[in-house]
Amino acid sequence: MALSITGTRITGADIRAQNVQAVLAVSNIVKTSLGPVGLDKLLVDELGDVTITNDGATILKKLEVEHPAAKILVELSALQDAEVGDGTTSVVIMAAELLKRANELVKQHVHPTSIISGYQRAKKEACRFIAKEMALKVSDLGPECLVNCALTSMSSKLIGKDGNYFAQMCVDAMLAVATVNPSGQTKHPVKAVNILKIVGGAASDSELISGFALEESRASTQMPKVVMDAKIALLDFCLRKKPLKFGIQMVITDPAELEAMRRTEIEAVERKCQLVIDSGANVVLTTGGIGEIAIQYMVERGIIGLRRIPKRKLRVIAKLTGGVLITNLSNMEGQDDLTSAQLGSAQKVEERRVGDREVTFIMGCSSTSAQTILLRGPNYYMLDEIDRSIHDSLCVVKRVLESKRVVPGGGAVEAALSVYLEHVAESMASREQLAIAEFAQALLIIPKTLALNGAHDATDLVAQLRGFHNAAQSDEKRKKKYMYTGLNLENGRARDNLAAGVLEPAMSKIKAIKFATEAAVTILRIDDSIKKPRQAKK
Ligand SMILES: Nc1ncnc2c1ncn2[C@@H]1O[C@H](COP(=O)(O)OP(=O)(O)OP(=O)(O)O)[C@@H](O)[C@H]1O
Ligand SMILES: [Mg+2]
DSSP: OOOOOOSEEEEHHHHHHHHHHHHHHHHHHHHTTOSTTOOOEEEEOTTOOEEEEOOHHHHHHHSOOOSHHHHHHHHHHHHHHHHTSSOHHHHHHHHHHHHHHHHHHHHTTOOHHHHHHHHHHHHHHHHHHIIIIIOEEHHHHOTHHHHHHHHHHHTTSGGGGGHHHHHHHHHHHHHHTOEEOTTSOEEOOGGGEEEEEEEBSOGGGOEEEESEEESOOBSSTTSOSEEEEEEEEEESSOBSOOOOOTTOOOOOOOHHHHHHHHHHHHHHHHHHHHHHHHTTOSEEEESSOBOHHHHHHHHHTTOEEEOOOOHHHHHHHHHHHTOOEESOSBOTTSOBOOOGGGSEEEEEEEEEEETTEEEEEEEEESSSOOEEEEEEESSHHHHHHHHHHHHHHHHHHHHHHHHOEEEETTTHHHHHHHHHHHHHHHTOOSTHHHHHHHHHHHHTHHHHHHHHHTTSOHHHHHHHHHHHHHHHHHOGGGHHHHTTEEEETTTTEEEETTTTTOEEEHHHHHHHHHHHHHHHHHHHTOOEEEEOOOOOOO
16 A cells, blocks of 8 residues: 555755745844844734834744744744843844755755755854954953943844943843852842833833832831831731631521631731731731731831732742741641741831832842842833843843853954855865855845845945955954954944944854754755644534
8 A cells, every 4th residue: 555645745845945935034024123223013912912122032922923944933033032132133034044045055956964064064163263263351341341232232122222321220230139159150140130110201210229129019008118127027828817718608696606706717817917026027028918907916016018929029039038938837846936037138128109109129138139120111012122122131241241251243243254154165175165155145144134224235335344354364464453343333334343332242142153053954954844734623
């Protein structure tokens, strides 16, 4: 019996053409948003929710892409977002260009396997070249290079015009959350920087606060607004009379019994409150509710109580203040107990008015110094976009602080690599030569797109750029002068982007090249697609 394959089958050149078409369609969507003069996208989902963004990963996540090859690109940008945080647009554009050029080679009868090994070789050479020749040590450049990196990542975003202000804020925040892990490395966790969005005011009214901010406010206005030298009890239960669970009924006929039951309930709450007070806590944070009786207790003793705080936040606060999230008051012996060792501590807990909201700040946490960026903006769309941009910049600052290497931006690295890889290709006598030369050309898509988006003559500018890099690489004397040449998108000329302060983390470039090559190779390896018809629902 012949082997039968059900479904639609596409093979060889057809499937490659189809994949390239899908991938280019995705890349064309994000292309116009690349660079400091790139534009934004407006996306509306099926529920009518609007997103305005410039972030490659967000654009692609919101698009419901169906084509399998295009999906690989969507995942590629998500990967870059997770691993690096920035460069999600570049990586997609680069992967699509690599694939397009590979397909042209296949059409000229170069076998995909040769192309794949050529691309892998080129990727390796490119990463080595960046690390050895282009990357600069942060320690040699001085502290302003951190701000410059943050500024470069912000320059393409909505907050670009207030860039200096926000870039400094991101650097300050990341420096303040430095922690040393058990193996002795200094880490800068992005999660320790909490971003709180409050509608109202201008973007430039945003501020960095040393401490953790909670959107919740005091359970009662009679409680104090400020508590100094705070001892914080973090509770995961209610401080109120327990309402009966659904479906449970109690039938009581004797009024005395009813009264006794009420009394027991009240006593239970009172006992819990007394335990919390006895432990020395002067701030109570709970995931549950705080009832009338508990409020009364707290008000009398000048304790701040906050209720209905998400557990996720309480866990963070526990970590920051060195406290324990208490789910149950009973100890190992089965008796109710709460000790002062279980409490978190902070210098100050304060409620302040921000815009039209009350916000509680926990300042001077004892374990890690948490930072909060309080974002202000005229509407939610803008706030969400600022949040994404700030996140990108925080990630960039983290990468620079942890890997300590930067490269000049604005197409400098790509142009240098393209010149270098062409030399590598020329020196090779194997069939990978063609693929490496195409890889070199493909990288130029970044400076080309940057120039195009800036309404400049891309061909002319990229030729100039290559000229400078050729001079730098062939003449030792002119190396220092020209090797950091990148684009100036304001006037459409070439300039030294190191001197201009357009810097990016070296790791971001290296990872982008690695991921883009891997994605292109994954798609290039496909030469057969079998799609089963969808089964009709019974
Ligand atoms: N002032 C500048 N002059 C020249 N080029 C710049 C400048 N600022 C940024 N760039 C370049 O713009 C590119 C980054 O653009 P953009 O931030 O829009 O995309 P991305 O980082 O790839 O993706 P995303 O930020 O959406 O995750 C980089 O190649 C960078 O070198
Ligand atoms: Mg960026």
